[in-house]
Amino acid sequence: MKADPIRLKMVDTCDAKIIHCDVVQRVKKKMPFGHDLENLANFFKLLGDFTRIRILWALSESEMCVCDICALLEMKQPAVSHQLKMLKQARVVQSRREGKVVYYSLDDDHIRSLLHSGLDHLGEPVHSEKRCHAER
Amino acid sequence: MKADPIRLKMVDTCDAKIIHCDVVQRVKKKMPFGHDLENLANFFKLLGDFTRIRILWALSESEMCVCDICALLEMKQPAVSHQLKMLKQARVVQSRREGKVVYYSLDDDHIRSLLHSGLDHLGEPVHSEKRCHAER
DNA sequence: TTATCATATTAGCATATATTCATATGTTAT
């Protein structure tokens, strides 16, 4: 066992002496409760899948039924239904039934703007210049 | 073989007759190239992890070194370094070395606003006041 | 009722990914 006397109390996670206790403590105080950031992570995780983001983009253009989405994405129906279920549970999409057909649509406009601002963000010349000036 | 004459050409993925060919075709035309949406999904995926989102949130408050982050998140150093590497590869964070210490910070302000608008969206009182002071 | 259709669900498989342990790299001080 190594005895390093100068260590901060809660740290056996990092075998280094903490460099900036003040920074760590200040940030820790301001940090949202784990649950909030966890919810946020789960929300982004939902958007972080090729299938789901295509579904969301499609629904941002038009309400669609499951079968439409299958055709659009050229995917099998259970796969699409599975993703729709996740999106619905997270209240990102909503559905209405009309006979045998179930129509899905975005639950609110926030998602639509998130998608578009996301595409804008990536649409810019990512690899050249950024990091300097703040843009409007 | 079942012969369903009314079927759209590309569909053997969904065993139903497409309900709204017009909608599907219109949306398909407008759909961004797969690569764009894939990049967007990958970007969101990066934010969709509890560890990474906490790192990003922390860096939105202050530049920090690896060891600071380990202490803050109470995680082991290789795990943190691994996530930092992913974030850096995606140009979400940047780093600068100062002696033995490597400091990480957000690469641009876009991320910061994304985080905050995300927290807003989930309907949390973000910074204003979060349940009285939690001390550690 | 039975048949057909659109969607949902379940189980199993396969891949992806986050973490850990051990070790390597790069830096500073002695």
Add this chain to the structure above:
DNA sequence: ATAACATATGAATATATGCTAATATGATAA
């Protein structure tokens, strides 16, 4: 040079998650 330190990397493991096949559910029409 060697030692100590901060961080990075690699291999192995474990868990999570998306897809498929088969089947179930719910709705409409004959």
